[in-house]
Amino acid sequence: MQKINLIVKEPEELILMRGDFSESALKLGAYLIANLERDKVIYKINIKDYLKKFDKKIGDYNYLYNVTKELSQKQFEIKDRFNERFAIFNFISSATYADGMLEVEFSQKLLAYLLEIKEKYLKYDIKHIMSLSSKYSIRLYKILKDAYEKNSRYNNKAELKLSIQELREILEIPRSYRFNDIKRQILNKAKAELAEHTDILFDYEEIKTGRKVTHLHFYIRPNPKNIQTDNRIQENYFNNRKAFVALLRQNYSGNGKFWGFKKIDGVKYWLGLDKEGLVYGWDEQKIKDFNAIESAKLYDTWLKIAQNSPIYQQLVNDGVCLKQLAEKNKELWLELREDLIRLKEEGII
Numbered sequence: 528m529q530k531i532n533l534i535v536k537e538p539e540e541l542i543l544m545r546g547d548f549s550e551s552a553l554k555l556g557a558y559l560i561a562n563l564e565r566d567k568v569i570y571k572i573n574i575k576d577y578l579k580k581f582d583k584k585i586g587d588y589n590y591l592y593n594v595t596k597e598l599s600q601k602q603f604e605i606k607d608r609f610n611e612r613f614a615i616f617n618f619i620s621s622a623t624y625a626d627g628m629l630e631v632e633f634s635q636k637l638l639a640y641l642l643e644i645k646e647k648y649l650k651y652d653i654k655h656i657m658s659l660s661s662k663y664s665i666r667l668y669k670i671l672k673d674a675y676e677k678n679s680r681y682n683n684k685a686e687l688k689l690s691i692q693e694l695r696e697i698l699e700i701p702r703s704y705r706f707n708d709i710k711r712q713i714l715n716k717a718k719a720e721l722a723e724h725t726d727i728l729f730d731y732e733e734i735k736t737g738r739k740v741t742h743l744h745f746y747i748r749p750n751p752k753n754i755q756t757d758n759r760i761q762e763n764y765f766n767n768r769k770a771f772v773a774l775l776r777q778n779y780s781g782n783g784k785f786w787g788f789k790k791i792d793g794v795k796y797w798l799g800l801d802k803e804g805l806v807y808g809w810d811e812q813k814i815k816d817f818n819a820i821e822s823a824k825l826y827d828t829w830l831k832i833a834q835n836s837p838i839y840q841q842l843v844n845d846g847v848c849l850k851q852l853a854e855k856n857k858e859l860w861l862e863l864r865e866d867l868i869r870l871k872e873e874g875i876i
Contacts, residue, residue, distance in 0.1 A: 778846030
């Protein structure tokens with residue numbers, strides 16, 4: 528299967544848009560948004576290529592017709608209740624299909640709107656939603672991804688609290704769904720799908736008022752299977768020792784920053800790289816040089832840590848000095864130490 532690398536940019540207002548779009552309509556809409564260009568309103572899609580990569584259902588002529596008609600006819604609303612503003616758009620203004628090519632004309636007003644507020648865009652790789660089988664999973668992914676991008680940095684986690692009523696409105700859940708239905712058919716299904724196909728994981732806690740569940744507290748964290756930062760797939764740096772060492776040299780050689788530590792005879796050495804890229808250990812009293820065999824073992828250990836700890840992976844990707852982290856961010860340092868303890872208990876390091 529050809530690798531997909533389209534970054535969708537959606538403003539926060541669009542993430543919460545109303546309109547009860549189907550799963551396939553949400554996917555086709557995301558694909559169109561990913562290909563937006565200034566001053567371009569007409570887009571051509573080779574349906575044969577599209578269905579191979581994204582949505583096999585689109586291969587059926589009647590299904591394609593209905594999905595395209597859905598995007599053409601349905602309106603969605605974007606409301607700003609605080610400033611008493613709203614906007615109502617048709618997603619596309621026209622569409623034609625012949626000889627395997629779908630030609631779509633974007634709404635000019637919507638295009639102008641999207642380009643105007645691009646600084647608010649949530650960025651995500653389109654591949655993360657194309658494998659999701661439910662429109663609720665797609666919407667929930669966007670909402671949780673948006674919350675994660677806004678509220679996480681080095682702590683690699685975020686939280687979001689929603690009332691059941693807010694969740695019903697955002698996901699447009701039918702009134703007939705009781706909470707147990709929401710939990711079984713939407714939340715648990717989305718949790719499994721996001722873990723399998725996307726770059727984030729989530730858990731949730733039920734909050735009761737009296738005996739009734741009235742709110743949900745979501746806990747969001749990166750999925751180590753496929754993490755992206757600044758549009759670079761981090762796993763590319765951590766799939767082998769050569770790539771890992773290259774990243775360490777890029778971010779740590781000759782600048783006094785420490786990327787790891789090791790205890791020897793009761794002495795804790797912070798691990799750094801000199802200008803030639805050789806490993807050394809530093810403690811307040813002395814410096815220890817590691818030979819090639821010792822360095823190789825250190826690289827192997829910390830590569831395993833990077834492959835299994837999203838926190839460390841983010842830190843080393845950003846060139847953060849672990850000694851400074853321990854001194855200035857106790858909370859995050861403790862989280863990293865908890866990861867190290869977990870990896871030792873699991874026999875990974």
